[in-house]
Amino acid sequence: MGIMSLSQKEVINALRKGKVTICVVGLGRIGLPQAALFADRGAHVIGADVDPAVVECVNSGRSHLLDEPGLDRLVMSATNSGRLKATVDTSLGVEAADFVIVSVPTPISAKRIPDYSQMEEACHAIAKTLPKDCLIIIESTVGPGAVEDFVIPLLEEEAKMEVCVDFGVASCPERADPGGLLRDLTTVPRIVGGINDKSAEIARALYREIFGVEVVVVSDPKTANAAKLAENLFRDVNIALVSEFALLYEKLGIDAIEVIDACSTKYNFMPHYPSAGVGGPCLPQNPYFLIYEGMKAGYIPRMVQMARQINDDTPKRAVAMATMALRRINKKAESSKIAILGVTYKPNIRDLQHTPVEKIFISLKEIGATLKLYDPMFRDEEVFGKRISRSVEEAVRDADCILIGTAHDEFRNLDLDLLRERCNMPAVFADIANISDPSIVEEHGFTYAGIRKPEKSWSLREEEDSLQCTASQ
Amino acid sequence: MGIMSLSQKEVINALRKGKVTICVVGLGRIGLPQAALFADRGAHVIGADVDPAVVECVNSGRSHLLDEPGLDRLVMSATNSGRLKATVDTSLGVEAADFVIVSVPTPISAKRIPDYSQMEEACHAIAKTLPKDCLIIIESTVGPGAVEDFVIPLLEEEAKMEVCVDFGVASCPERADPGGLLRDLTTVPRIVGGINDKSAEIARALYREIFGVEVVVVSDPKTANAAKLAENLFRDVNIALVSEFALLYEKLGIDAIEVIDACSTKYNFMPHYPSAGVGGPCLPQNPYFLIYEGMKAGYIPRMVQMARQINDDTPKRAVAMATMALRRINKKAESSKIAILGVTYKPNIRDLQHTPVEKIFISLKEIGATLKLYDPMFRDEEVFGKRISRSVEEAVRDADCILIGTAHDEFRNLDLDLLRERCNMPAVFADIANISDPSIVEEHGFTYAGIRKPEKSWSLREEEDSLQCTASQ
Numbered sequence: 001m002g003i004m005s006l007s008q009k010e011v012i013n014a015l016r017k018g019k020v021t022i023c024v025v026g027l028g029r030i031g032l033p034q035a036a037l038f039a040d041r042g043a044h045v046i047g048a049d050v051d052p053a054v055v056e057c058v059n060s061g062r063s064h065l066l067d068e069p070g071l072d073r074l075v076m077s078a079t080n081s082g083r084l085k086a087t088v089d090t091s092l093g094v095e096a097a098d099f100v101i102v103s104v105p106t107p108i109s110a111k112r113i114p115d116y117s118q119m120e121e122a123c124h125a126i127a128k129t130l131p132k133d134c135l136i137i138i139e140s141t142v143g144p145g146a147v148e149d150f151v152i153p154l155l156e157e158e159a160k161m162e163v164c165v166d167f168g169v170a171s172c173p174e175r176a177d178p179g180g181l182l183r184d185l186t187t188v189p190r191i192v193g194g195i196n197d198k199s200a201e202i203a204r205a206l207y208r209e210i211f212g213v214e215v216v217v218v219s220d221p222k223t224a225n226a227a228k229l230a231e232n233l234f235r236d237v238n239i240a241l242v243s244e245f246a247l248l249y250e251k252l253g254i255d256a257i258e259v260i261d262a263c264s265t266k267y268n269f270m271p272h273y274p275s276a277g278v279g280g281p282c283l284p285q286n287p288y289f290l291i292y293e294g295m296k297a298g299y300i301p302r303m304v305q306m307a308r309q310i311n312d313d314t315p316k317r318a319v320a321m322a323t324m325a326l327r328r329i330n331k332k333a334e335s336s337k338i339a340i341l342g343v344t345y346k347p348n349i350r351d352l353q354h355t356p357v358e359k360i361f362i363s364l365k366e367i368g369a370t371l372k373l374y375d376p377m378f379r380d381e382e383v384f385g386k387r388i389s390r391s392v393e394e395a396v397r398d399a400d401c402i403l404i405g406t407a408h409d410e411f412r413n414l415d416l417d418l419l420r421e422r423c424n425m426p427a428v429f430a431d432i433a434n435i436s437d438p439s440i441v442e443e444h445g446f447t448y449a450g451i452r453k454p455e456k457s458w459s460l461r462e463e464e465d466s467l468q469c470t471a472s473q
Numbered sequence: 474m475g476i477m478s479l480s481q482k483e484v485i486n487a488l489r490k491g492k493v494t495i496c497v498v499g500l501g502r503i504g505l506p507q508a509a510l511f512a513d514r515g516a517h518v519i520g521a522d523v524d525p526a527v528v529e530c531v532n533s534g535r536s537h538l539l540d541e542p543g544l545d546r547l548v549m550s551a552t553n554s555g556r557l558k559a560t561v562d563t564s565l566g567v568e569a570a571d572f573v574i575v576s577v578p579t580p581i582s583a584k585r586i587p588d589y590s591q592m593e594e595a596c597h598a599i600a601k602t603l604p605k606d607c608l609i610i611i612e613s614t615v616g617p618g619a620v621e622d623f624v625i626p627l628l629e630e631e632a633k634m635e636v637c638v639d640f641g642v643a644s645c646p647e648r649a650d651p652g653g654l655l656r657d658l659t660t661v662p663r664i665v666g667g668i669n670d671k672s673a674e675i676a677r678a679l680y681r682e683i684f685g686v687e688v689v690v691v692s693d694p695k696t697a698n699a700a701k702l703a704e705n706l707f708r709d710v711n712i713a714l715v716s717e718f719a720l721l722y723e724k725l726g727i728d729a730i731e732v733i734d735a736c737s738t739k740y741n742f743m744p745h746y747p748s749a750g751v752g753g754p755c756l757p758q759n760p761y762f763l764i765y766e767g768m769k770a771g772y773i774p775r776m777v778q779m780a781r782q783i784n785d786d787t788p789k790r791a792v793a794m795a796t797m798a799l800r801r802i803n804k805k806a807e808s809s810k811i812a813i814l815g816v817t818y819k820p821n822i823r824d825l826q827h828t829p830v831e832k833i834f835i836s837l838k839e840i841g842a843t844l845k846l847y848d849p850m851f852r853d854e855e856v857f858g859k860r861i862s863r864s865v866e867e868a869v870r871d872a873d874c875i876l877i878g879t880a881h882d883e884f885r886n887l888d889l890d891l892l893r894e895r896c897n898m899p900a901v902f903a904d905i906a907n908i909s910d911p912s913i914v915e916e917h918g919f920t921y922a923g924i925r926k927p928e929k930s931w932s933l934r935e936e937e938d939s940l941q942c943t944a945s946q
Contacts, residue, residue: 219728265661
């Protein structure tokens, strides 16, 4: 007796009594925390992942994600309770499931089109043993229409079953922020779009009962997926906008951060801040899902495309800032030693996905600079093919330039006197992450580079040249 | 003994005791409400305006702005108290002033560059009688740098006085929203940038004491002006973004409003909604202040420029929607009678500045449609060279198409049965302002046009053609 054959009331009852079995397909950054939360709140959970190391890790009661506050303990207790088990065999996990939650990666290929191969693989495995009256919920990010036009036909064909009759399908795109997943999963409202009302209703009951969050039901899966993309594209576009503001304000002798902070006091303004660029699993990728659907439908949102270009180019601007500041102290980047502090795409998480700092690293390496890296999340590990230093002090030894790539908490109270002693003064302090006060940096003898202190002495000509290079790529 | 020669404490004391004289130059949408508020809160206020009709109106105790809730009564009481007087002679008003608030229009010329001629004229008049130790506050929107590079040199030369020594200057760009000015002026924090600390300090005291609002002091006038522009450009860019979303979502069979409402449930999303386009005194103009400074400095923010193009084109899209819907009921726009309901740039205000509905009107007129206009704010007056109908019923008589241009409250509960009786059915209901439920509109026998109900029957080819026309302009 599958979940889709029950009334709304019976479903809620089953959820409250822990009488449901949930198969979570994909135990990554979103899948694992959800699997653990489902189990923690009473459900029987089978987590499926193609990576045996992940499965083994989870079955031994540990999280393979090391930077999610509270997750390790949650996985441990969920595994200990016997309600969370992991397997590499998706079909086995699906066999007894009331709910199948699909949370596999959907990356963007080198050609910048969605790569649904892992989704396809997951669908094949799910279809093999899909029980009758099961509800399949797609949480992975997909283009609007991909669930209707690709996922459902595939499942129907492979399972020899009919959607709405034999099984239900809903989209409920994840909206949680890495580094704060457990908080977001249990507080941020979810958006559910079902292939029919029944699918939406049951999916809604699941999230509401188990996570205790508000659930917004929209017309269909494609509307839910469009919403997921729109909220991330909003961020990507607005970060591109402030990056452009910063570029111009610098020329006008205006501090972009001061401007944004001032704007924030108005009720209809939402602040976004410039930094080394845009990274992570979502923002650099999500626009291409919409651009791809747009290409097929005959209209590509131009703002979305331009924001991507601008944000992709931002790391080069950081390189230009550091290079030109070195020139001001009569040093050349190619013969300088540069210590990059912070390599992750955002502060205080252990995630290198699409980190803009890698682009900065590559550019500086190409120029010929001698590079050292430090990041508290990867101490003594290898990143970008290079060993991460054990400490800030080790990384900055004899450096001509310190470049702050990520605003990790550890960098907010750097001992500038100590750094000056270690560095090969005169040296540049390139604060790409905007964590420092330029005047304090300069009081300590460093040459500041960054957007905060307007560098009026820069040659506009130089800056224009570097911009043109960037724009023409 | 001018205000700039007093200590901060003495200034606050004088403000509290109503012992200050404020000259407000420009009694327009921002100047008049402020003048009235200053007087209401105890200051002696002289309002100067080049328009004798405005001066006469104010001196007779009335507001020439008819759509600002509470303003009429405030002007009346301020005038009656004897603390608000108006004059056409700016120099006369400045003579005895402690503060001179400059709130003159700074439009954008046909060539899309700032037209500071009224600011220049005001400066000439102010300089003639500028008393020593006066503080001049520029509230008009200007490009970052215009106060430092243009306003101050002009004042110094004309007055033969030295800034910081003989008089102070600060920028405090207005941030109030037409239709809610009195509310915003007394609640929204102000941003002050002074030419020196003393100017900023005294300006801050004025706004804090008299309006009771928080005052954010930034480095200099140009930073304050950059903030004013950034917050409006943020809106312009985000409206362009949702307009593009709407364009694509329609092709994908997705309701843009449903998507935006769903996104709004996430903490880091701020909703903006598509409509007939972007109008008013600020949004269509402000970007050109920054673009102009950008041209001079060598970097034009591309997102800002593109947003302007998109928003300028939005009214044409409304025309295309109405035209294509008429075609679906076998009518041609050129031989149709179209009733446009709502002509202002935003709901419930009496303001036609840069209203996108004018562009819709002109396009439909060029096509050859017979047009009727109705707007509750302009009943029986002439707008766009045409008399506004006295009622909705009058406007829609025998119409083949009703086009909602502005979301005035009056249109939120239209009697669709009555409209159907009046119209030449079959007829189109083109809801460009998104105030109606498409299914209810269609239940009443109208053909709905707008972004809410995906019009899958539209030929993509047609839509593309119309877009290309638009894009190539």
